[in-house]
Amino acid sequence: MALVTFALRASFLLLPPGIETPALLRRALRYVPAAVLTAIWAPELVFAPGMEQLAAGVVAIAVAWRWRLTFVTILAGLAALHLFHWLL
């Protein structure tokens, strides 16, 4: 993990001067974070046992969309999880 992460970070910094970054690669890389991060959290909500994770996740998505604050999103999601657990 450490090695591949470092290799990705250092990749273009270590290339000798004079080599251009391919435009297609740059365009593709732009969508990597949103695609991968979504692929990580989506199954955690959809395939969780019971409905409380999914419901709490929807609350967290709404909070993240509205306020864009990491800590607030996580606190709201955890609070919603316990609330839905108690309700359902």
Add this chain to the structure above:
Amino acid sequence: MLVGVVAFGIIAGVAMVASGIPPLAAMLMSLLVFAGASMVASAQLLASGTPALLVILTTVFINLRFMMYSASLRMHFQHEPLRWRLLFGYLIADNVYGLTLMRAATHPAPREFFLGAGVMVWAAWQLAVAAGILIGAGVPASWRLEFAAPLAFIAMSIPMLRDRAMVAAAIVAGLTVIAANGLPLKLSIAAAALAGIAAGMLAERFTRRSG
């Protein structure tokens, strides 16, 4: 900025321990890897018994964005000595990259700036992860802090959805990962990443043509 780093560091520490990684291993991972999203995801995968090779593959996909930063910082740092470029590579992080680009727009020679921001973020991050590991090890399982992991990913990914192409990439990736859930060995994440990237690039082309 450091508030965000510290908050996410604490959450990463808590989430790693909550998904079942021993505290010392979690701290070592933080020092070596220094990339929060991939650490939390790997902790979850390792705890669910995913083979190491698949954990590494997932790490590659999550941390591909650093390659993008690396490509973009290259024009500022390509003439620095090798040992500096190696150190800069290790220090690349989302917010350090963002700050350095802003600074480089108005000031020449962002080397000292990058180094200062990088070291500060690194130190704050490591202390925060250590604090999170201690908190995570001391909190009962009934608090369900392991759910902080997917929440942290929601908190990171949703604010990225600023244009239609980005939304398309995220939605297609989400649908693909759910449809491909039957694939062995968590290959669904790699499949979803590729489908999402393709969707984003297609949507980008389509919006440009119509606009």
